[in-house]
Amino acid sequence: xxxxxxxxxxxxxxxxxxxxxxxxxxxxxxxxxxxxxxxxxxxxxxxxxxxxxxxxxxxxxxxxxxxxxxxxxxxxxxxxxxxxxxxxxxxxxxxxxxxxxxxxxxxxxxxxxxxxxx
Amino acid sequence: xxxxxxxxxxxxxxxxxxxxxxxxxxxxxxxxxxxxxxxxxxxxxxxxxxxxxxxxxxxxxxxxxxxxxxxxxxxxxxxxxxxxxxxxxxxxxxxxxxxxxxxxx
Numbered sequence: 001x002x003x004x005x006x007x008x009x010x011x012x013x014x015x016x017x018x019x020x021x022x023x024x025x026x027x028x029x030x031x032x033x034x035x036x037x038x039x040x041x042x043x044x045x046x047x048x049x050x051x052x053x054x055x056x057x058x059x060x061x062x063x064x065x066x067x068x069x070x071x072x073x074x075x076x077x078x079x080x081x082x083x084x085x086x087x088x089x090x091x092x093x094x095x096x097x098x099x100x101x102x103x104x105x106x107x108x109x110x111x112x113x114x115x116x117x118x
Numbered sequence: 119x120x121x122x123x124x125x126x127x128x129x130x131x132x133x134x135x136x137x138x139x140x141x142x143x144x145x146x147x148x149x150x151x152x153x154x155x156x157x158x159x160x161x162x163x164x165x166x167x168x169x170x171x172x173x174x175x176x177x178x179x180x181x182x183x184x185x186x187x188x189x190x191x192x193x194x195x196x197x198x199x200x201x202x203x204x205x206x207x208x209x210x211x212x213x214x215x216x217x218x219x220x221x222x223x
Contacts, residue, residue, distance in 0.1 A: 034210070034211060038159075042216075043204065043214065044206075046211070046212060046213070091159055093159070095161075105149045105166070106151065106163065106166040107149075107206075109153075109160070109163075111160055112159045112160065112161075114159075
């Protein structure tokens, strides 16, 4: 089946610094990737949708200058949390969707990244 | 925007019991999927089911797109079924509120 890898799985950073999270589709080309945020005991909240080679589409209320998303290739999307603050601490998870020919419209998730800002 | 409600929010079962989880959409939906989130946060694909019925072992799912709901059936539940079950749909994969399942040995 389709495999999506996310790295790092856990990261601790100091307040005011930036941290980058990578999301890779290992065995298929991901034309679209989604980034979600999940607070404890809550559902996943869609942050943004990224299409390869174009700017990400952010959901209402998500600061695009704080959460920079880049989808430079068909197998890699990155989320950079800039000038991180403790309130940015959360579980971030990406998903990827292929071109429909192989995986259809099914999305596959990475393992997620736990971010702690101290 | 579209709302996705799941019921029940919490469910406790004895091992071996059967259960039905429901997912209601406020508007028409496509690309409907069911996921199981394990205690480590990993989301496991269960079904991609925009319409109709599918079965995979002890799990099956039915989506009635015209009535904007989907059901996930778990039969002969096991402790490893514990976790949170989410449905998600629409082209942006909006997630439902989730059902937290605990199966007791």
